[in-house]
Amino acid sequence: MPELPEVECIVRDLNKYLKGKKITGVFFIFYQMLQGVSPEVFGREIRGEVIQEIKRRGKYILFFLSNDKILEVHLRMTGRLYYYSNSVAPEKYTGAVFYLDGGDELHYQDIRKFGTFRLHVKQDLSQLKPYLLGLDPLEDNFTLNSFLEILKRNPGRKIKPFLLDQKNIAGMGNIYTDETLFRAGIHPQRKVNSLTLQEIKKLFESLLSTLKEGIECRGTSVSDYRDIRGQEGEFQKRLKVYRREGAYCLRCGSTIQRKLLAGRGTYFCPSCQPLSCNKRRWEQ
DNA sequence: CTCCGTGCCTGTGAGC
DNA sequence: TGCTCACAGGCACGGA
Numbered sequence A: 001m002p003e004l005p006e007v008e009c010i011v012r013d014l015n016k017y018l019k020g021k022k023i024t025g026v027f028f029i030f031y032q033m034l035q036g037v038s039p040e041v042f043g044r045e046i047r048g049e050v051i052q053e054i055k056r057r058g059k060y061i062l063f064f065l066s067n068d069k070i071l072e073v074h075l076r077m078t079g080r081l082y083y084y085s086n087s088v089a090p091e092k093y094t095g096a097v098f099y100l101d102g103g104d105e106l107h108y109q110d111i112r113k114f115g116t117f118r119l120h121v122k123q124d125l126s127q128l129k130p131y132l133l134g135l136d137p138l139e140d141n142f143t144l145n146s147f148l149e150i151l152k153r154n155p156g157r158k159i160k161p162f163l164l165d166q167k168n169i170a171g172m173g174n175i176y177t178d179e180t181l182f183r184a185g186i187h188p189q190r191k192v193n194s195l196t197l198q199e200i201k202k203l204f205e206s207l208l209s210t211l212k213e214g215i216e217c218r219g220t221s222v223s224d225y226r227d228i229r230g231q232e233g234e235f236q237k238r239l240k241v242y243r244r245e246g247a248y249c250l251r252c253g254s255t256i257q258r259k260l261l262a263g264r265g266t267y268f269c270p271s272c273q274p275l276s277c278n279k280r281r282w283e284q
Numbered sequence B: 001c002t003c004c005g006t007g008c009c010t011g012t013g014a015g016c
Numbered sequence C: 001t002g003c004t005c006a007c008a009g010g011c012a013c014g015g016a
Helices: A004-018 A039-046 A144-152 A159-164 A174-184 A197-216
Strands: A023-028 A051-057 A060-065 A069-074 A079-084 A094-100 A105-110 A116-121 A257-261 A264-268
Touching: A004 A051, A004 A060, A004 A079, A004 A197, A023 A039, A039 A069, A039 A116, A069 A079, A144 A197, A159 A174, A174 A197, A174 A264
Parallel strands: none
Antiparallel strands: A023 A094, A051 A060, A060 A069, A069 A116, A079 A105, A094 A105, A257 A264
8 A cells, every 4th residue: 555655666766767758648448547537538638748747745646747737646555557668568457558758658557446547737736636635744844843733733633543634644544654653652542632742752753754764665565565667665574563463562572452443453562552641741 | 523434446364 | 165254444425
């Protein structure tokens, strides 16, 4: 499941291989990701345009094309982008093929077909979905102070659903949220307004360092994730709690637990991440 | 306000 | 062996 670090790696690689290339044709094999837009219309808008730059916001990938067109791609659960320097036959789950000048190809694959493509023409960037989300942790405006501000706006929420909500912070998914909370020593069910200033500082640092470590490891390939050349990441080897139910905590030796929270499997160490907190509240 | 379930999909793996 | 079913979890949406 691509989260911020995986999407960041994909976007860096896309820029390396696709910048300046012209899209000479598009072949759509399944259409769910087009969300009702006909493949003919979609293809007509994209064909002939040059890929000027690829950016990321949260988990969204944005292809900035010539003529002020923007192709927005969200990989959701199992979406993948594969780059080939030559012509390759579509596979079982290939939903779209972008043909590029020079014979390069970009294939979109998606087993579960949850991914979405959206096309924007001459749009005010700030009105686009990816820019209506919360702070992106890799952008300059994500600071301890701005983090404190959004926490203050959500005093009653549990910290895990808070971190997963893209309107607060853009890019956190289930894996990096559980790993961040473990590294910060915070129970996923702790209420935002129960956190001490010290804990918030720890959380802020853990969030950034976990995401950055994820990027350095080129992502987490626990099941589906591959980079645009089909390579696995390495961060799965550094997971401390995610999918480690029943195993020993690498820090204290207690047993890692799993609970359903916010509708997702949630992994934590009950000893390193205690639920009870009798420290002074940060907001007072 | 916050949380929870459902739908969108299909592969994997546990248990019978 | 082969079947069923929970699970995987990003996001939108409706309801408690």
